[in-house]
Amino acid sequence: xxxxxxxxxxxxLLAAGDRLAALEARVVRRIVRALPVTPxxxxxxxxxxxxxFAGEPLPVLDLAQLLAAGPGPPPAFPVTVVVRLGSGASAExxxxxxxxxxxxxxxxxxxxxxxxxxxxxxxxALPQGTAEVLDLSRLAAP
Amino acid sequence: xxxRGFLLWRRFGALxxxxxxxxxxxxxxxxxxxxxxxxxxxxxEILGVVxxxxxxxxxxxxxxxxxxxxLGLAVVASEALVVLAPGAPxxxxxxxxx
Numbered sequence: 001x002x003x004x005x006x007x008x009x010x011x012x013l014l015a016a017g018d019r020l021a022a023l024e025a026r027v028v029r030r031i032v033r034a035l036p037v038t039p040x041x042x043x044x045x046x047x048x049x050x051x052x053f054a055g056e057p058l059p060v061l062d063l064a065q066l067l068a069a070g071p072g073p074p075p076a077f078p079v080t081v082v083v084r085l086g087s088g089a090s091a092e093x094x095x096x097x098x099x100x101x102x103x104x105x106x107x108x109x110x111x112x113x114x115x116x117x118x119x120x121x122x123x124x125a126l127p128q129g130t131a132e133v134l135d136l137s138r139l140a141a142p
Numbered sequence: 143x144x145x146r147g148f149l150l151w152r153r154f155g156a157l158x159x160x161x162x163x164x165x166x167x168x169x170x171x172x173x174x175x176x177x178x179x180x181x182x183x184x185x186x187e188i189l190g191v192v193x194x195x196x197x198x199x200x201x202x203x204x205x206x207x208x209x210x211x212x213l214g215l216a217v218v219a220s221e222a223l224v225v226l227a228p229g230a231p232x233x234x235x236x237x238x239x240x
Contacts, residue, residue, distance in 0.1 A: 038155055038157070038221075038222070039154070039155070039156070040156055040208055040224065041153075041156075041235070042208065042209075042210055042231070042234040043207060043208050044206075044207045044208070044209070046207060047204075047207035049156070050156065050222040050223070050224070051222060052217050052221060052222045055217055055220075056198070056217065057198060057215035057216060057223070058222065059201075059203060059204045059207065059208070059215075061203075061207065085201070085203060086201070090201070090202070092201030092202065092204070094201070094203050139203045139206065140201075140202035140203050140206065141206075
């Protein structure tokens with residue numbers, strides 16, 4: 001019982017279009033009201049643009065586009081989730097634009113059904129619905 | 143990285159910079175143009191030169207989603223900007239983009 005509890009990880013549950021996504025909480029640095037973003041010409045579609053966060057430049061990605069999500073209800077409180085990817089000198093702050101930050105949930109690794117592609121590594125059934133479990137380290141893969 | 147002397151301009155609502163040493167000429171007027179090497183970067187507004195800029199190397203994620211030559215990212219007056227590398231494609235700044 002204790003071992004099972006220790007094995008669970010905390011995830012931030014996000015809404016993006018018609019999808020739910022679970023993002024490991026340890027990479028989350030801040031959740032803020034959607035930051036204003038300046039689009040960049042020549043960007044791949046998922047890059048909404050650049051924002052300024054705490055005096056630092058922040059590339060902001062559209063989570064719904066990364067998930068190829070369909071349209072969802074109009075977001076009442078859209079957010080930018082600031083995440084830290086990588087470590088040491090190669091660490092990078094990235095913003096994820098999402099429709100809402102819904103909850104913090106605990107998920108045991110055994111509850112995740114491996115599936116998906118891109119940044120999605122699996123699915124998990126939660127009381128809020130089926131969520132796609134994200135591995136953002138894949139964002140840096142070529 | 144801290145560099146000295148960057149030309150700043152605005153194009154398509156975004157802020158851009160080039161190291162001043164790479165700039166050969168700036169043509170002001172209704173349609174400003176920055177000449178750097180053989181490239182001509184169109185601008186909506188030339189903002190001038192800043193002496194110092196704290197340039198952060200581009201991360202892997204940014205490079206993947208904005209795959210063009212750049213020295214990094216910076217912030218000026220609470221606004222994020224891309225510091226272009228000499229050799230960045232001027233076509234990005236042509237009319238009709240983004």
